[in-house]
Amino acid sequence: MASRIKRRWRPRSLLQQVLTAFLLVMLPIGVLIHLAGQSFSQLSELADVSAREAVDETRRARQLTNLSTDMERSARQYAVLDDQSLLEIYGERRARYSDLLNEHATFMGNTPLIQSLRQQLAVLETLPAPGEESLSAQLSEFSRFTSSTEALAEATRRQVDARIDEIRDQAGRVTTRLWQATLALVSFSLMLILFFTWRIIRPIRQLEQRILGIGGSGDSEDARPIQGPLELVNLEERLEWLSARLKELEEQKQQFLRHMSHELKTPLASIREGSGLLADGVAGEMSQRQREIVMLIDDSGQELQTLIEQLLDYNLLQQNRRLNVTRFDVASVIHEVLSKHRLALQQKGMVVEERRAPLYWQADRARTARILDNLISNAIAYGADEGRLYISASADQHHLTLDVANSGQAINERDRDHLFEPFYQGSSLRKGPLKGSGIGLSVAAESARAQHGTLSLVEDTINDCEVCFELVLPWIVEEPSQDTPSLPRAARKKPALART
Structure with a gap:
C-alpha cells in the first residue's frame, strides 16, 4: 500500500503536503498583492499625469487671457503714440499668443472656439497706421477677442474638471476590480485551506475510527484503506x-x-x-x-x-454478545435465583423481602438472571449477618427497574468508581473462608450493557439498607422494525413485596 502511494504525483509525506498546502494557499494572496500594487501604481501615475496636465493647461489659459489683455493695451497705446516699438511689442505678444494657442489646441482639440480665436488672431495680425479709420474698427475687435479668450479659459477649467471626474471614475472602476479580485482570490485560498485540511483530517479520523474499532467491539476488517x-x-x-x-x-x-x-x-x-x-x-x-x-x-x-x-x-x-429475547415473569426469575442461595441465606440469617406479584417483561432472561445471581451473591458475601436483603421490581411503559439492597457496611467512596471493573478487589472485607474473584459485578454490568441497560450503585438507602444496586432494562423488541409495544397490565402494577 505504501509503495502504491509513493508512485503517485501527490506529496508523499505529511511535511511535503503541509508545505505544498502553504505554498498553494499563499499563491493567490501573492497574486492579489501583485494586482493591488499594479492598480495603486496605475492610479498614482494617472493622478500625477493628470495633475501636471491640469496645472499646465490652467496656467496656459491664464497666460492666454493675460496676453489678450496685453495685446489690446499695446494696440491702443500704438494708436495713440504711433510708436514703432509698441508695434513690435504687439507683434511679439501676438506671436506668443499664437504659439500658446497651438499648444492649447493639443489639449482642447480643434474646437470651434479655437478656430474662432485663430480667425480673430489672423484679423489682428497687422495694425493699420494711426489716423486711419480702419484702426478704430480693428481696435473694437479686441473686446470680442478678449471675451473669446476668457471663454477659452472657462472651457479649459471645465475640461480639467471633466478629466478629474474621469480619473475619479477610473479609480472607482479599478477599486471595484480590485475588490472582485480580492473576493475571488481569498475565496480560492479558503477553498484550498478547506481542501488541504480535509486531506489531512480525513486519514486522521480514519485512524481514530480504526483505533476505536480495535479498542472496542467494532470490526475494522472491511474498513477502507487510508489514502493520505x-x-x-x-x-x-x-x-x-x-x-x-x-x-x-x-x-x-x-x-x-x-x-x-x-x-x-x-x-x-x-x-x-x-x-x-x-x-x-x-x-x-x-x-x-x-x-x-x-x-x-x-x-x-x-x-x-x-x-x-x-x-x-x-x-x-x-x-x-447476541441476545436471546423472550417474555418472562420477573418475579419468577427472582424466586428462582433466591432458591439457589436459600441455604446460604439461612446460614447468614438474612431476612429477604422479594417481589411475589407477577411482572412480565421482554428481555434476555438468562442474562437478567445472571445479573440477579451476582447481585445476591455479592449481598450474601458482604452483607451483615442476620441482616436484610431487599429485592423490588417495578416498570413503566419503557423501562424495568430492579433494586437489590442489603444491610451492612457501606461501600467505600474510593471503590465506587472501580466497582464494575473486572478483577477489581475493593477495600470491603468479604465474609467467608474464600476471597472473591472480583468479576461478579463486572459480569453483571456487562450483562446489563448487552441489553442496552444500566447497572449502578445508588446513593439513596432503601428500607434502611446501606448498599443498593439499581438495574434498569429497556423493553427489547425482537425485530428492529417493530415499534415498542405497550406493556401488559401486570407490568404496570406497583411492586408487591413478601418477607421470607
Missing part, C-alpha cells in the same frame, strides 16, 4: 499489525480461560465427590470434629466452584 500522507499510511499498517496481535492475544486468553476452567473443575469435582462420600459415612462413621473438617472442605469446594462458574460466565460474555 505516507506517515499516516505507515501508521495504518502498524495499527493493522497491532490489531492482529491483539486478536491473537485475545484468542490465547480465551483459550487459557477455557482450559484453566476445565482443568480446575475436573479435580474439584473429585474433591467434592470425595467429601460428599465421607460426609455420607461411606468410609465409616466419623467423629464430630472430622465431620466439621469434611463440611469445611465441601463448603470451600462449593465457593471455588462458584468462582470458576463466574470466570466461565465472564469468558462467555466476552465471546457471545
